[in-house]
Amino acid sequence: MEAIYALAIGVLTASGVWLVLRPRTFQVIMGLSLLSYAVNLFIFGMGRLMIGGAPIIETMAQADPSLYDDPVPQALVLTAIVIGFAMTALFLVVLLASRGLTGNDHVDGDPEA
Amino acid sequence: MNGWVNHLPIFPIVIPLVAGAVMLLFAEARRAPRTIIALVATLVNLLVALALAYIASDAVPSIWPDGIAVYLLGGWQAPFGIVLVLDRLSALMLVLNAVLALTSLIYALARWRKAGPHFQSLFQFLIMGVNGAFLTGDLFNLFVFVEVLLAASYGLLLHGLGEPRVKAGLHYIAINLAGSSVFLIGVSLIYGVTGTLNMADVAARASLLTEDERILFETGIAILGSAFLLKAGAWPLNFWLPSAYGTAAPPVAAVFSIMTKVGIYALLRLGSLLSGASGASVPAPFNDGWLFGIGIVTLVLGTAGILTASQPQRLVAYCVIASAGTLLAALGFGGTAMKGAALYYLTSSVLATGAFFMLCEMIDRTRQTGEDMPLEMMEPVGQEPVDADFTDEVVGIVIPAAMAFLGMGFLACALLVAGLPPLSGFIAKFLILSATLTDTAPGPVPVTVWVLWAGMLGSSLIAIIALCRMGILLFWTSEEIMIPRLRLGEAAPVAVLLLLSVALTVETGPAMDYLSLAGNSLSSPQIYIDAVLSGSRPPGPSPVPSIPMEGIRQ
Numbered sequence: 001m002e003a004i005y006a007l008a009i010g011v012l013t014a015s016g017v018w019l020v021l022r023p024r025t026f027q028v029i030m031g032l033s034l035l036s037y038a039v040n041l042f043i044f045g046m047g048r049l050m051i052g053g054a055p056i057i058e059t060m061a062q063a064d065p066s067l068y069d070d071p072v073p074q075a076l077v078l079t080a081i082v083i084g085f086a087m088t089a090l091f092l093v094v095l096l097a098s099r100g101l102t103g104n105d106h107v108d109g110d111p112e113a
Numbered sequence: 114m115n116g117w118v119n120h121l122p123i124f125p126i127v128i129p130l131v132a133g134a135v136m137l138l139f140a141e142a143r144r145a146p147r148t149i150i151a152l153v154a155t156l157v158n159l160l161v162a163l164a165l166a167y168i169a170s171d172a173v174p175s176i177w178p179d180g181i182a183v184y185l186l187g188g189w190q191a192p193f194g195i196v197l198v199l200d201r202l203s204a205l206m207l208v209l210n211a212v213l214a215l216t217s218l219i220y221a222l223a224r225w226r227k228a229g230p231h232f233q234s235l236f237q238f239l240i241m242g243v244n245g246a247f248l249t250g251d252l253f254n255l256f257v258f259v260e261v262l263l264a265a266s267y268g269l270l271l272h273g274l275g276e277p278r279v280k281a282g283l284h285y286i287a288i289n290l291a292g293s294s295v296f297l298i299g300v301s302l303i304y305g306v307t308g309t310l311n312m313a314d315v316a317a318r319a320s321l322l323t324e325d326e327r328i329l330f331e332t333g334i335a336i337l338g339s340a341f342l343l344k345a346g347a348w349p350l351n352f353w354l355p356s357a358y359g360t361a362a363p364p365v366a367a368v369f370s371i372m373t374k375v376g377i378y379a380l381l382r383l384g385s386l387l388s389g390a391s392g393a394s395v396p397a398p399f400n401d402g403w404l405f406g407i408g409i410v411t412l413v414l415g416t417a418g419i420l421t422a423s424q425p426q427r428l429v430a431y432c433v434i435a436s437a438g439t440l441l442a443a444l445g446f447g448g449t450a451m452k453g454a455a456l457y458y459l460t461s462s463v464l465a466t467g468a469f470f471m472l473c474e475m476i477d478r479t480r481q482t483g484e485d486m487p488l489e490m491m492e493p494v495g496q497e498p499v500d501a502d503f504t505d506e507v508v509g510i511v512i513p514a515a516m517a518f519l520g521m522g523f524l525a526c527a528l529l530v531a532g533l534p535p536l537s538g539f540i541a542k543f544l545i546l547s548a549t550l551t552d553t554a555p556g557p558v559p560v561t562v563w564v565l566w567a568g569m570l571g572s573s574l575i576a577i578i579a580l581c582r583m584g585i586l587l588f589w590t591s592e593e594i595m596i597p598r599l600r601l602g603e604a605a606p607v608a609v610l611l612l613l614s615v616a617l618t619v620e621t622g623p624a625m626d627y628l629s630l631a632g633n634s635l636s637s638p639q640i641y642i643d644a645v646l647s648g649s650r651p652p653g654p655s656p657v658p659s660i661p662m663e664g665i666r667q
Contacts, residue, residue, distance in 0.1 A: 020291060025283065032290045039294045039301075046305030072310070073301065076253055080297055083260045087293070090267055091286050098283050101276045107287070109280045 001049055005041070012038035025095045025105045029088065036084040040077050047073030118168065118176055122184040122199045124161045125207055125244035128154050133237030141230050148222060151233045155218050158240065159211035166204040170627055180204075180634065181644040183250070191250075191645050192314040198250035198645055201631035202456070206247040206378055209460060210371050212613065213467045214240045216606035220471050221364035223602040232272055239265035239368060246375050250645055252300045252310045252337075255379065259296070259344070263289050266372060269365045270357060281356040288353045292343040299337030306330045313645035316386035316638065331396035334387070338380065338399055345376030346437045348411040354434055355418060359427035363474035366426065370466040373437050374459060380404070381444060385635040386642065404445025405561060409568050412438030416572040419579045425473040428583060429466055432530045435572055436462040442565055443545045450551050452632030453625060454544035460628075461537040461617060465529035468610035472522045475599055475607075476587055479519070515599045518608075520588055525611045527580040532573045537618040542569055544625070 012034050019031025047070035055071035095105075102109035132154030136147045167173075169180040176182075177199075184197040218236060242262025249255050267289075271282045304310055306329045307318045322330055343350040354373070358366050384399035415434030422428035436458070443455040529538035546569065549562045617624055634640065 020287070028287055032287065032294075035291065035294045039297045042298055043301040046301040048305075072304070076301065076304075079253070079257065083257070083293075084290075087260070087264065087286070087290055090264070091290065094267070094271065094279060094283055094286055097271075098279045101279050107283060109276070 001051075005045055005049060009038050009041050009045070012041070023106055023108075025098065025107055028107060029091055029095060032091065033088055036080075036088070040080055040084070043073050043077050043080060045073075047071075119182075119184075121161060121165055121168070122182050122197050122248060123186075125158060125165070125211075125248065126197075126241055128158050128161065129237040129241035129244065133234040133241065136234045136237070137231070147233050151218060151237065152222075154237060155211070155215045155240070158244075159208075159215050162204070162207040162211040165199055166201075166208050166627075169199060169201045169204040170630065179640050179644065180630070181641060183645050191647075192309055192311050195254050196250040196311065196645060197248045198313075198641070199248060200641060201627065201634055202378070202381070203247045205456065205460070205628070205631055206371075206374065207244055209374075209463050210240065210243050210247070212610075213368055213371050213463065216610055217364040217367040217467065217471065219602055220367070220606040221362075223600045231268070235265045235268040235272070236368070238262075239269060241265075243371060243375060247378060250312050252303065252312060252315065254310075256293070256296055256300060259375065260293060262372065262375070263293070266365075266369065269368075270361050272365055273362045275360075277356075277360045281353075281360045284353050285357040288343070288350075292340050292350075295336055295343070296340035299333050299335075299340060302329060302333030302336065306333060311645065312383060312386055313642040317642050317646065319387060334383075334396040334399065337383070338396075341376045341379045341383075342407065343376070344373065345380060345441065346373040346411070346434050347376075347407050347441055348414050348438070351411065351434055351437075355422075355427055355430040358430035358433060358470075359422075359424065363426070363471050366429075366470040367467040370433055370470065371463055373433060374463060377437065377440055377444075377459070380441075381635065384444075386638045388638065401445050401447040404441050405565075406445070408438050408440070408442030408445050409564060410438070411435075412442055412568050412572055414438075416575045419576050422579070422583075425476055425583060425587065426470065428579065429469045429473055429530075432469065432576070433466050435576070436466065436530075439542075439545070439569060439572070442568060443548075446549060446561060446565055448548060448551075449633055449636045450548040450629075451545065452635050453629035454541070454548045454632075456628040456631055457537075457544055457617075457621075457625060458541035460624075461529065461541040461614060464610050464614050464617070465526055465538060468522070468607045468614075469526040469530065471603070471607050471610075472519070472526055475603060476519050476523065479516070479587070515604075516588075518599065518604055522607055522611060523584055523587070525614070527577075527584065529611075529614055531576040531580060532569075533577065535618065537614045537621070540618060540621055542573065545569065 016031045016034035016038055019027045019034065022028065022031065050069045053067065053069035055069045055074055057065065057068050098109060099105050104110070132150050136150050139146050165182075168176055169182070171180050180201050182199040183191065184199070185191070185194055186197060187194040214236075221232065221236070239262055242258050242260075242265055245258030246255055246262060249258055267282065267286050270285060271278055300310065303315060306322065306326050307315050309315055309318060319330065339350070346354045358369055361369060380399065384404075387396065387399055412435055415431050415436075415438050418431035419428055419435060422431050440455055440459055440462075443451055443458065525536065528534075528536045532538040532542035546566060549565055
């Protein structure tokens, strides 16, 4: 499972970086989105992967932390997703404004430059 | 009384948050209530910051021993809950931010707030984000506050719109979104290795890591450090800065001049914590060699930028880069005396660049055309043939008060930025240079001292040349100078910032006492770590029982 997970993060990051370096604004925003997916998966993986483990420890039972999932990365991912989503939406608005003002979708506002 | 004081550290975050949110409730057309709320909130914020700085300076040792206040946000003990930590360094940054916020707000009230919607709210949220980043003691919380300030800064950068702003904003947002991803990767790697996000706890556990974990940890620290360097405007991650700061609305650019210092603050804070706790060397880029090298390159390239800038506001943006480079190089040089000197330089340069940004826009109004000539099209200054028929019919010209103010202001800013006597810029550079000599052992002078001296003095010289040329072009050789109409609300903030620089110059002794204390506490991070992890002073009436993990394991 770890190998597949790592591969997924790697592929997402690689495509994201390539797209961010492209000259069109739409490619950049796609790249940034892919990067943020990769980062979210990465944060999640840093809490160690576990199938079927509850993130909340039942204090009444005899609790062994190794039977439970780490809840902190899940909370972090949630925050990161929300922030990333909002920022992407904002970037989209700026992208459209730039398209309207310059008349093209080049990141520098001028495909010849 | 004591109960209230314990809650003071949360106020720099709550006041702008509430003020910004309440202002959203008023319709955009109702300017008066918004203006009053914004002014009151920013003023109270300044008073709170001053009170915090006063208490943190050990003036009242009974409240916060060692000048460190730990505020438990959820009432949970430090490694489990998120804490705010206030010490002398963060109190200093809070005061700087509050001063800059109040002056640029007053400046903006004259004209700029009308250029777009929700200026006031975004402005408050920016203050909140910056204050929060200075106060928090938790890595992920730092990320959140940085995002808050970035989100507000995106809105503010686009304030007033126009093609150059949107173009600069696009680059600025893209690079900062990528930077945020890098930030998150660093934070989560550190969490994966140490199992904690509390900065003090990370530092305490860093020395306990095994060899394998150590590699991952240092990787995480390096990635996180790159994100901080991006925020700080360090080479090679600063190409976004001149166009973003050079095109932003002037009052916005003035507050932005503290934003690069957020990155420097984070580098300083985490670097200080890591240096004390781990027995091994501090990982890159927090260790001295890396910071020094990056700082010198940033300084040299920033200075080159100052020389090439043809537009006043862009020139100031390059001054921001040069000051970031000086700071990084000075901090990378190391030594306790250097930390105090670098903090003095930071204070002086933030005030100077803040005033300079606002002044630039007023100077711009003297140019009727408003067109920015490219540099190569300008005629070289000082090469005009001497006019043979020169008659001094007009003995002296009447200098209107506005022009006199602009000229004097430009002169003062230039002196501050270039580091010439008599203002605080000179004292700051002098302190840094003298600190290089106090800290070194007797014997041959190390090469780093030479490099730092050459870099700083050379940068001063080039800054003088560039600023002289800019001043001549703006004030003396312009054919048609239009006497601008300045409002008191526009001139006063610049005057206040410059007078503060003068006050800093006059009161260098007391200021350095405080800043040396702040620098010393950075050199002994164990006090900070102990204060955070003991968490002996939870606010509120009922202290929470500590160490819940032990109870679970039974």
